[in-house]
Structures are given as structure tokens and as C-alpha cells.
Amino acid sequence: MSxxxxxxxxxxxxxxLWSVVKIVCVVGVLLxxxxxxxxxxxxxxxxxxxxxxxxxxxxxxxxxxxxxxxxLTKLGFWxxxxxxxxxxxxxxxxxxxxxxxxxxxxxAITMIPAFLTVxxxxxxxxxGNQQMVIxxxxxxxxxxxxxxxxxxxxxxxxxxxxxxxxxxxxxxxxSAQMISYEIAMGMSxxxxxxxxxxxxxxxxxxxxxxxxxxxxxxxxxxxxxxPIAFLIFLVAAFAETNRMPFDMPECETELVGGxxxxxxxxxxxxxxxxxxANMIASSAMMVTLFFGGWTLPxxxxxxxxxxxxxxxxxxxxxxxxxxxxxxxxxxxxxxVPRFRYDQLMNLGWQRxxxxxxxxxxxxxxxxxxxxxx
Amino acid sequence: xxVKRDKLTFWERLYLPAIIGGFKVTLRHFFNKKVxxxxxxxxxxxxxxxxxxxxxxxxxxxxxxxxxxxxCEFVCPPKAIRITPPGPQGSPEVGNVxxxxxxxxxxxxxxxxxxxxxxxxxxxAIFLMKDxxxxxxxxxxxxxxxxxxxxxxxxxxxxxxxxKHKAEEAKEQGVAP
Numbered sequence: 210m211s212x213x214x215x216x217x218x219x220x221x222x223x224x225x226l227w228s229v230v231k232i233v234c235v236v237g238v239l240l241x242x243x244x245x246x247x248x249x250x251x252x253x254x255x256x257x258x259x260x261x262x263x264x265x266x267x268x269x270x271x272x273x274x275x276x277x278x279x280x281l282t283k284l285g286f287w288x289x290x291x292x293x294x295x296x297x298x299x300x301x302x303x304x305x306x307x308x309x310x311x312x313x314x315x316x317a318i319t320m321i322p323a324f325l326t327v328x329x330x331x332x333x334x335x336x337g338n339q340q341m342v343i344x345x346x347x348x349x350x351x352x353x354x355x356x357x358x359x360x361x362x363x364x365x366x367x368x369x370x371x372x373x374x375x376x377x378x379x380x381x382x383x384s385a386q387m388i389s390y391e392i393a394m395g396m397s398x399x400x401x402x403x404x405x406x407x408x409x410x411x412x413x414x415x416x417x418x419x420x421x422x423x424x425x426x427x428x429x430x431x432x433x434x435x436p437i438a439f440l441i442f443l444v445a446a447f448a449e450t451n452r453m454p455f456d457m458p459e460c461e462t463e464l465v466g467g468x469x470x471x472x473x474x475x476x477x478x479x480x481x482x483x484x485x486a487n488m489i490a491s492s493a494m495m496v497t498l499f500f501g502g503w504t505l506p507x508x509x510x511x512x513x514x515x516x517x518x519x520x521x522x523x524x525x526x527x528x529x530x531x532x533x534x535x536x537x538x539x540x541x542x543x544x545v546p547r548f549r550y551d552q553l554m555n556l557g558w559q560r561x562x563x564x565x566x567x568x569x570x571x572x573x574x575x576x577x578x579x580x581x582x
Numbered sequence: 583x584x585v586k587r588d589k590l591t592f593w594e595r596l597y598l599p600a601i602i603g604g605f606k607v608t609l610r611h612f613f614n615k616k617v618x619x620x621x622x623x624x625x626x627x628x629x630x631x632x633x634x635x636x637x638x639x640x641x642x643x644x645x646x647x648x649x650x651x652x653x654c655e656f657v658c659p660p661k662a663i664r665i666t667p668p669g670p671q672g673s674p675e676v677g678n679v680x681x682x683x684x685x686x687x688x689x690x691x692x693x694x695x696x697x698x699x700x701x702x703x704x705x706x707a708i709f710l711m712k713d714x715x716x717x718x719x720x721x722x723x724x725x726x727x728x729x730x731x732x733x734x735x736x737x738x739x740x741x742x743x744x745x746k747h748k749a750e751e752a753k754e755q756g757v758a759p
Contacts (some may be wrong), residue, residue: 252679253612255614256612257608257611258611258613259614259615259617259618260616260617260618261616261618261620521605535632540605540608543604543608544601544604544605544607544608545600545601545604
């Protein structure tokens with residue numbers, strides 16, 4: 210057995226070096242998007258509510274450039290910077306009644322899985338001779354589900370560590386919700402891999418190249434072949450990331466702030482960053498699994514890039530698709546009211562899991578028939 | 583009364599119509615005109631009859647209209663007003679005309695903008711104006727004294743000008759400056 214990275218035809222030193230470079234870049238970009246998706250959330254929410262949103266923060270030098278400076282200020286472009294600074298400068302208060310060790314651990318445990326998920330996602334084809342994925346695992350999706358299910362521990366631990374009733378209720382709710390929807394989520398992607406025949410996310414993307422029914426307008430994306438799977442995955446992703454309409458764990462009207470009630474300063478910010486990183490990760494997962502990843506079926510953009518510009522273009526396509534999903538995540542927040550807890554459970558266990566099972570069976574039957582039996 | 587509810591149709595139970603409706607509403611509002619007022623730059627124009635902060639007024643002849651009757655001090659529900667009357671001698675600068683207060687203080691932290699002082703004033707000397715945002719850096723700063731109240735209140739266009747005639751009379755008798 211050769212180690213799993215041997216397929217890259219590299220000695221381990223080059224491999225390690227490039228991996229570090231990629232990890233640094235990806236985490237940097239991810240943090241950037243986390244910061245700016247908070248801004249996007251605030252801006253889009255404001256616009257939907259007929260407000261203007263953050264439009265005050267100006268930098269001394271850039272703010273005085275004509276046109277661009279005021280425009281960026283109006284856009285709230287510097288807001289994330291100020292928000293971050295504020296989080297750092299606020300008093301990091303630890304209430305006397307908390308369980309200290311877990312209280313300190315919980316934000317990190319929420320944050321880390323969200324970042325780890327991104328490791329297996331191919332965010333571009335090639336750049337030079339490097340594949341644009343941190344770890345091209347053959348068990349890609351299994352790794353993702355493994356890591357994602359760790360995410361619940363952070364919230365449960367935060368609820369437990371806070372040692373007060375509202376965070377505790379939030380923690381309990383989140384554990385039930387996330388575990389239930391993980392099942393639906395896991396089952397929903399099984400048909401995808403039955404079609405692809407492989408768990409590697411790169412082969413999922415390769416499978417989605419070309420056109421559906423050889424019709425130029427329609428990309429061969431799995432969302433068209435597996436709409437039900439996509440729907441279940443989408444809803445489950447909302448539940449997994451605790452977004453409206455499934456934000457039971459932190460539902461403000463009932464639970465004050467949910468699991469993060471007792472947190473302040475940077476620890477609170479870590480929960481927030483974890484949530485947004487989770488949103489980005491699940492957007493990236495949806496793009497990869499159902500929307501062709503970094504490919505576009507036109508202009509030969511579905512083949513690995515031959516030159517540098519092509520590689521950058523692929524990354525751009527991936528990011529654009531991902532951002533579209535982020536906007537969707539934010540948009541839905543103001544569209545539907547929060548589900549009641551029992552409705553949520555009902556939907557997960559009695560609707561989506563049977564539906565996912567049926568989807569698996571039907572897909573299997575169709576594949577069996579197509580194989581010529 | 584028992585309201586009979588229709589059973590949801592299959593289409594409605596799919597939850598999709600609600601989502602599509604939500605999409606429409608949010609999209610419409612996204613492109614709507616925004617209602618935010620950029621506060622320090624653009625300020626709210628208060629409607630006529632608005633009850634803002636109470637200030638003292640002068641008449642056209644630059645005379646304080648207040649005569650220290652202390653009705654407003656008496657009627658003020660939160661006891662925000664404190665008047666120091668000039669005493670039997672009267673204050674020298676107004677001559678023997680009106681009994682202008684020696685000191686007139688309104689604690690704007692206590693004031694509830696009820697308008698009773700304006701209502702009760704027999705001389706039309708105090709009015710609730712349009713200031714709704716009073717700020718200061720200390721409690722002391724928020725107690726407005728006579729000078730401040732008079733300068734903020736400005737001139738009231740008085741039709742009768744009672745003190746003008748009284749001042750002329752006093753001048754004739756040689757008791758006013």
C-alpha cells in the first residue's frame with residue numbers, strides 16, 4: 210500500500226511544501242469570505258428590510274479618494290475590519306458559574322470542523338502543475354461527513370459549559386437537530402455517488418462535465434439528474450448550519466441567544482465565524498456535488514486548465530457559484546418564519562429520510578434498468 | 583366562535599407556495615426605496631404642534647416675558663423647573679416694569695415635555711419648541727439656566743406687547759433705565 214498522496218507523483222517534501230502553501234491560501238481566503246459574508250448578511254438583510262445597513266466606516270486615506278472612497282464607505286467595505294477589532298477589544302468575560310475548560314474549548318471545537326471540511330473540496334482545476342485541492346482523498350465525502358458531525362460537539366459543549374438554562378436548551382436542540390439532519394443529508398448524497406461510482410470529489414466533478422442530453426444550453430450538473438437529492442441536501446444544509454428557518458439552537462425569541470448566550474468578545478466571534486465558515490463549506494459542498502464545481506460546460510471550461518489564466522478562471526467560477534449560494538442562504542433567512550421544534554423533527558425524520566430512501570431505491574432501479582437487465 | 587379551517591391542499595402542504603411568496607416579497611423590498619434617515623446629516627422635521635424642549639421667550643422689545651409667577655414651577659409634574667424670583671426690590675436691569683426672574687432653571691433630564699408649563703403660563707413666556715435631541719456630557723450641563731433658555735427660545739412675535747407700554751409708562755415716571 211502506498212500512502213494516499215503518492216498518486217500526486219511527488220516526493221513528500223514538495224508535497225508538504227505545496228500543501229502548506231495551499232492550506233495557508235485557502236484558510237486566508239476562507240477567513241476573508243467569513244468576514245465579508247457577515248457584511249453581506251448585514252447589507253442584504255438591511256436592503257430586504259428597506260434599510261441601508263452599515264455605511265459609515267471610512268478609512269482616513271482611502272476614504273478621501275473621490276468616487277471610490279465614498280462608494281466603499283457606503284458599501285460598508287471596512288465594516289468587517291472594525292467589527293473584528295471590536296471583538297478583540299471587548300472584555301472577554303467568563304461568568305463564574307461556567308465549566309471553564311469546556312467553556313474555553315467550545316468555540317474552538319465549533320470553528321475547527323468548519324475549516325477542516327474545506328480540505329477535500331476541489332476549488333479549481335490546476336494552477337501550474339498543482340491540483341487545486343488540499344487533500345484529494347478517495348473517501349472525500351465520507352471525510353466531510355465525519356468532520357461535519359464533529360461540528361455539533363462545539364455547540365453541545367458550549368450549551369453544557371455555560372451551565373445555565375437557555376444555552377443548555379440551545380445545546381440540546383442543536384444536538385437533536387444536527388444529528389437528525391445529518392442522516393437525511395448523508396442519505397441524500399448516496400444517489401449522487403451511485404451515479405458517479407466513486408467517493409472522490411474530483412470524479413464527481415469530472416462526471417458533471419459536458420451537457421445533459423447533448424443539449425448545449427443545459428449543463429450536465431447533478432442537480433438536474435438528482436433534484437430531490439439536491440433539495441434534501443439543501444434543506445439539511447440549512448439545518449446543519451443552524452440558519453433560518455432552522456435556527457433552533459440560537460432562536461432569540463425563545464432562548465435569549467441560545468448556546469452562545471454566556472459568551473462574549475472573541476469567543477463569541479469564534480462561534481459566529483464558525484457558523485459562517487460552515488455556511489461557506491456547505492455552499493462549497495453543494496457547488497461541488499450538484500453544480501459542477503469549478504466547471505462550466507461552455508467554452509471548454511469543463512476541462513482542467515492548460516495555462517495559468519484558465520486555472521485562475523476556474524477558481525473564479527467556483528467562488529462565484531459559492532457566493533451565489535451564500536446570497537441564497539442569507540436571502541432565505543428573511544423569507545420563511547422559523548419552524549417549530551416538533552415541525553423540524555417531523556420534517557427531518559418523517560419526510561426527508563423516507564424521501565431520501567426512496568430516492569436511493571429509485572436511482573438504483575433506474576441504474577439497474579439502464580445497465581440492460 | 584369556531585373558525586372552520588380549510589384543509590391544506592397537497593400543493594400548499596409542499597410548503598412551496600409559502601416559499602415562493604416569501605421570495606417575491608423579499609425581492610420586492612430589496613429594490614424598494616429605503617426608509618433610513620441618515621440621522622446626524624439629515625434630521626427629522628417635526629410636525630407643527632410637536633412638544634419639544636420648553637424654552638423661555640422674549641418679546642420684540644427684548645424684554646423677558648416671564649414674570650416669576652411660578653405657576654409653571656408649581657404645575658411641573660416632574661419638578662424640573664426652579665425659579666428664583668427677584669424679591670421685593672425687583673431686578674435693577676428691568677426697571678420697575680415686569681418682575682423678571684432672577685434665575686430660571688429647567689432640568690432637562692427631569693423634564694417630560696408634557697407642555698403643562700406652556701399651558702399654565704399666563705404671560706405666554708414659555709413654549710415647547712422643536713428640539714427633541716438634547717445632549718450633554720454631564721448632569722450639570724443638562725440644567726439649562728435663564729440665559730441659555732432665553733437664547734434658545736428667541737423672540738416671540740407678541741401682538742399685545744404688554745411690557746412695551748409698561749416700560750414707556752415707567753420711563754415717563756422716571757423709574758426705569
